[in-house]
Amino acid sequence: MSNYPSYCFIINCASNAFRAESFFRNKEAELKAKFSNASFIYIRKDDSITEIARQKSEGCSHIIACGGDGTVNRVANGLVGSDCILGVIPLGSGNDFAQSIGLDLNFDRNVEVLSREIITRVDVVSTDCGYFLNTFGIGVDGLTNYYASKSGLKSGFLRYFVGGLKALFRSEPVRTKISISEHGTDIEQKVWMVAVANGKSEGGKYQISPSSVNSDGKVELIIVKSVNRIRLIYEFLKLSFGFSFNKRIVDEYSFTDSVSISTEGVLKSHADGEQVPENDDYKFKVLPGALKVITA
Structure with a gap:
């Protein structure tokens, strides 16, 4: 992994009533200007979010889960055990984990939170699945x-x-x-x-x-x-x-x-x-x- 921060945004296209992809494509230039080496992966129906997150964690310092709680869960499953930092832009209907770390549905505020980069070590629970x-x-x-x-x-x-x-x-x-x-x-x-x-x-x-x-x-x-x-x-x-x-x-x-x-x-x-x-x-x-x- 590079010593310089690099950000990979993993966007679940089904989030926000299937409006997530068009929304983020319109925001790519803005996000690239704010975050160094930003890249974007748009998740389709049959893609494995966990496997993609695991692969990207080998070359990126930050993985940003863009979607609901399920998206965050699957990204986290790919990051546990790595040194990668998880960020969240909530786009789901519940967004319980996002709420627990102080986020809401205000996109600009959430981007500002990412840029401030206050990092907390969060507990994880392992299960058989x-x-x-x-x-x-x-x-x-x-x-x-x-x-x-x-x-x-x-x-x-x-x-x-x-x-x-x-x-x-x-x-x-x-x-x-x-x-x-x-x-x-x-x-x-x-x-x-x-x-x-x-x-x-x-x-x-x-x-x-x-x-x-x-x-x-x-x-x-x-x-x-x-x-x-x-x-x-x-x-x-x-x-x-x-x-x-x-x-x-x-x-x-x-x-x-x-x-x-x-x-x-x-x-x-x-x-x-x-x-x-x-x-x-x-x-x-x-x-x-x-x-x-x-x-x-």
């Missing part, structure tokens, strides 16, 4: 994400809201066993969902884990108990308006090393809003400060 930066949801959370990803609704909020209602009516609590490395006793109970949270929110505004900070070396485990369905729907409606779970219906734990979760039957799950293969056995490990990220 890769890494994630923000949240991993199992059960109702994973099914909500599945329905939202299949929805034709344009609004990100509506996709998640309608998907959540579908999931709440079609799910059942499932018996779960959770082993936290720092705890001596396994947790065994029926639950609606488990969220492994390195960040506070999902779906743009759903405050799943308000106490989570993605640079503190620990990750939260949010377990939604087997309360009755009506109570759960009420709590979901509260979440939809920016409130967090009532503490009486959730158990929360923190861990700094590893967690394993097994469920009675395979369940839908997601990592940073991206569906992952259905499973009944999950393992998570905290990698403190594993990724250098430009933050506001």
Whole structure:
């Protein structure tokens, strides 16, 4: 890698309702003037964002993920283990990780954040199917994400809201066993969902884990108990308006090393809003400060 900074912008063309490509092509000259050795890669449907990011990290000092949480997740999966710096220009409907590092949808402000280059080491969580930066949801959370990803609704909020209602009516609590490395006793109970949270929110505004900070070396485990369905729907409606779970219906734990979760039957799950293969056995490990990220 050169000693001089070089920036590779990886743009998911499907982002911003498929307007991302034309937007960035109009911004190329401006960005090249601001960032030395800037290059641009436009991601098509069958391209592997992770592999492209991994390849570019060998010759570029900065990789800028331009898209939603899924794009950021796949770029990060290509950068973990390298010395490359991750930057973000959010273009998705949720942008939860971008929010957690102080970004919004103001393009000019986000470019200014990149140019100031305040770097924070962010924690990463490894799983059997890769890494994630923000949240991993199992059960109702994973099914909500599945329905939202299949929805034709344009609004990100509506996709998640309608998907959540579908999931709440079609799910059942499932018996779960959770082993936290720092705890001596396994947790065994029926639950609606488990969220492994390195960040506070999902779906743009759903405050799943308000106490989570993605640079503190620990990750939260949010377990939604087997309360009755009506109570759960009420709590979901509260979440939809920016409130967090009532503490009486959730158990929360923190861990700094590893967690394993097994469920009675395979369940839908997601990592940073991206569906992952259905499973009944999950393992998570905290990698403190594993990724250098430009933050506001």
